[in-house]
Amino acid sequence: MSSKETRFVLWLEEIRKEDTPIVGGKNANLGEMIAAGIPVPPGFAVTAYAFKYFLDKTGLGQKIYEMLKNLDINNTKELEETTRRIREMILAQPMPPEVEEEIKRYYFELAKRLNINPANLRVAVRSSATAEDLPEASFAGQQDTYLNVYGAEKVIEHVKKCWASLFTARATFYRAVHGIPHERTYMSVTVQKMVNSKAAGVMFTLHPVTGDENVIVIEGSWGLGEATVSGKVTPDQFVVERGSFKIIERKINQKTYMVVFDPAYGGNIHLKADEAKGTWVSEEGVEPTIPLVKVARPGAPALTDDEVRRLAELGEAIYRHYGRHMDIEWAIDFDMPFPDNVFIVQARPETYWSVKRAKETTKAEFIAAIGKKTVRLAEARALAKGLPASPGVAAGVARVILNPKSPEAMEFKQGDILITKMTDPDWVPLMKKAAAIVTDEGGMTSHAAIVSRELGIPCIVGTGNATKVIPYGVEVTVDASRGIVYEGIVEDLVKPKVEITTPGVTAAVGISPEQLLPLYPVTSTKIYMNLGEPDAIDK
Known part of the structure; x- marks a missing residue:
């Protein structure tokens, strides 16, 4: 094995796409973008090897796999209870000192690189699951992400939470149904400096509904991206022309909900707009102290035109680097000047190109x-x-x-x-x-x-x-x-459309597999697809 494969932690800039089996697709894409000169918040990856080492060294792996061996996944109560006990076992088990110390060492080094007191360095801790020999297996939406984590001890705690999320009822059920052995599925974790988000959202390098490849579509809202991705707010939408980067369409929506980090509270707060009073009210019952609440107005654009164009330029650069259309998450830092405030926090292949006729009923x-x-x-x-x-x-x-x-x-x-x-x-x-x-x-x-x-x-x-x-x-x-x-x-x-045939004209016929074989010979190349909902592969 190479040195990478036996390391507990890797800097994101050390990672490339071929490292997907040891760090998961999320981390591999971040490393690729850094290498391509895309502005990505700095950070490191706790490798899948570190997780495997934890399970082996503590003996938890054998206990967990025994518990799952005879589990009836169709018994919902048994599934929920067994997976809950597994997660509790992982959270209660201390990390091997050599793994914990290595993660802390990288966290302190990251703080030093950024000239930030380690006690105040806020990071995002994200799951990046992978499967041995199945690097392209899709685990989208099945594991956890934690934002605004700060302090070395909290980072260790949340890395373990990400590890434990590999054994939610939903994730466990998915692996069993799809024949993916639990003992071949591992968890890498991303630890990345948080962007103090003024706004955040998602960008597609083509129109996600019409499939128009001549445009880039950007959606965003105030605060952290959680509000947009979860659907709790209808975000602003900007359609940008490829090449000229001219904004050709914009729709500014009433963004009456945002999630932000408040240092005085020590965590994320969820704010709803009181439009009558022109203020933001937190669900946690605390008075927000951050400057963003004075800037963010529900009906105002969350992005400036310059920020929209800069995002589109980065989207185009990412598209050209990968040679395929991409689904990209971004964030705008409140504290930094333009254009240094624009960051890309994640990118994945765009999973559906809908240049198709509307589906008709039979x-x-x-x-x-x-x-x-x-x-x-x-x-x-x-x-x-x-x-x-x-x-x-x-x-x-x-x-x-x-x-x-x-x-x-x-x-x-x-x-x-x-x-x-x-x-x-x-x-x-x-x-x-x-x-x-x-x-x-x-x-x-x-x-x-x-x-x-x-x-x-x-x-x-x-x-x-x-x-x-x-x-x-x-x-x-x-x-x-x-x-x-x-x-x-x-x-x-x-009503379905009626097929019209012309007398004397022979209808087109399908090509048989025998005819296709000389044109498209069988190769040993495997074809994979990245899906947000993996079961859609049957379609």
Whole structure:
């Protein structure tokens, strides 16, 4: 093994894409971007080898794998209880001194490099899972991230929390279902200087809904990126022309929620705008002391035009480095001057290019629908409007659900329309049953939008009030190509197009595998796909 493979910690600048098996895709991409000259906050990676060493040295690995060996993953109570006990075992077990001391040494060195008192150095601690011999296995959204962690002891604590998150019920179930052995799955951890975010968000190097490769789409909101990615706020959206970097579209939304770090509180606080008083009120009940609350206004742009153009330039540089379209997370530092305040904190391959026709219902679905009360498009009443996030049309019974574990959720049937405030990974089982999804909050890069595109489900986000204006149990038609929810079954939209054939013209026929083989010979090259919702691979 090379020296990298037996080290507990690596600086991000030491890492390249070929190191994915030992540091996970997240860390490998950060190292690649640093090498390409992209402004990435400095930091280091606790390797997967450190995690494996911890399990072996403490004897926890053998105990954990024995507990999982005979686990019935379909028994929800047993799954939850077993994985909870495993996480508790990891958190209660001290790290081997040699691993703990190495992590602390790098943390102190990072503080020295930045000329910051180690007790005040705030870092993000992020999971970067990988699987031995399966470096491209997707574990998106299954493990934990912790922001604004400071102090060496807290870093050690949160590294262990990331390790423990490898054994959540959801992650354990996923590995079992997909035949990935638990003992071959490891956890690397990113420890990276926090950006004191004035604003943060997501950028695509193409339009994530239309697939237009001539534009770069940027979404962002005030404070930390958590508000945008989780869908708790409808972010501002900027569409930038590739090449000229001219802003050709902008949509400034009412951003009434933000997450920020408050030094006086000693942690993150969640703020909601009191628009009547023109102030921000924390859910924690504390008075915010940070300067950002005086600058951030719900209806004001979270980014300047210069910051938008600088992000687009970096997005283009990342696209050219990887030679593929990318999904990028960014942050703007409140304390630094432009352009030094613009940082890229994560990049991954863009998982869906939707240059496709809107998904049409099948003839059988239409026949089933036509038996119900239908309306013409010209007569249909629009119940809600929002942002088209995943194109297509679907009709069905609207189910307004606010909790994925509620009694209403248990009654949700295949083909129903899911109406909710927002989604996160806990909603995925319901999302897979839904004919379409409509949310009150979120943008084109929210969880609901990304997973819907991967699953091929029509989706509208950011309606603002769908859960309040769409009655539970009413039949609706969701036109996610235009962002409109209609009352009733709209015949014009759900009716399948009729194939027209011309007499005397022979229809095109498919090419058989035997004919294809000489054109595209079998090779030993494996093809992998990065998906936010891994089960979508079957589609």
